Amino acid sequence: GIQVEQSPPDLILQEGANSTLRCNFSDSVNNLQWFHQNPWGQLINLFYIPSGTKQNGRLSATTVATERYSLLYISSSQTTDSGVYFCAAPQTGANNLFFGTGTRLTVIP
C-alpha cells in the first residue's frame, strides 16, 4: 500500500510560536486529510486537501500533489493545540485511508 511519512515525530513549542509539519507520500493521491487527535483520543478533521492551499483560522495546509507532499502550518500556537497530528491518504483506487505515524506536538505555556 501507499507509504505515508511524517516529520518531525515530536515537537515541543512555546505558546505563541509557529510550526510546520510535513507529510510525504509514496504514490499519487486524489485525497489527503489532516487530523488532530487530542489527548482524549478524539480525531478531529482539520483539512481535506488533495491539492492547493486552505486556511482555517490559525491553521493552514498546502498539498503539492505532483511532488507528493503536504504541509500543515500552525501559527501562534496555543496549549490546546497539543496532541498528535496525522496526515492520511488512500491508495489509488481504494477508499481506505493509510495514516502516517503522526507528529506529537506539545505546546507549553
Place this chain on the structure above:
Amino acid sequence: DTEVTQTPKHLVMGMTNKKSLKCEQHMGHRAMYWYKQKAKKPPELMFVYSYEKLSINESVPSRFSPECPNSSLLNLHLHALQPEDSALYLCASSPGPDNQPQHFGDGTRLSIL
C-alpha cells in the same frame, strides 16, 4: 467530529464475553469504516462497508464480526477477544466509497481483561 456517534465510550470485558460496539451517522453517507488504534500508533483499517455491503476486510480475525443493518448504522460484534485486542476502536463515514473526506467518531476505548 461529533456527527458520527459511537457507543459505548468505554468498555471493559473478559475474554469469554460477547459485546457489541455501535456507530451511527445521519449525514446520508453511504460508506462506513472501522479502524483500530493501539496506543502511540496510527489508526489502522479493519473493515469498509459500501452501500451496506462489506467491501474490505483487512484480514481481521473472526472474533471481530462487523454488521451494517442499514445505511446509518454500523456494529462491531466482539467475541472471545484477547488482551492484545485492547485498543481504541474508531468508526468513520464518508459520502460514498470514492468520495472523501472521512468523518470520525470519538471512539470506543476497549480493555480486555
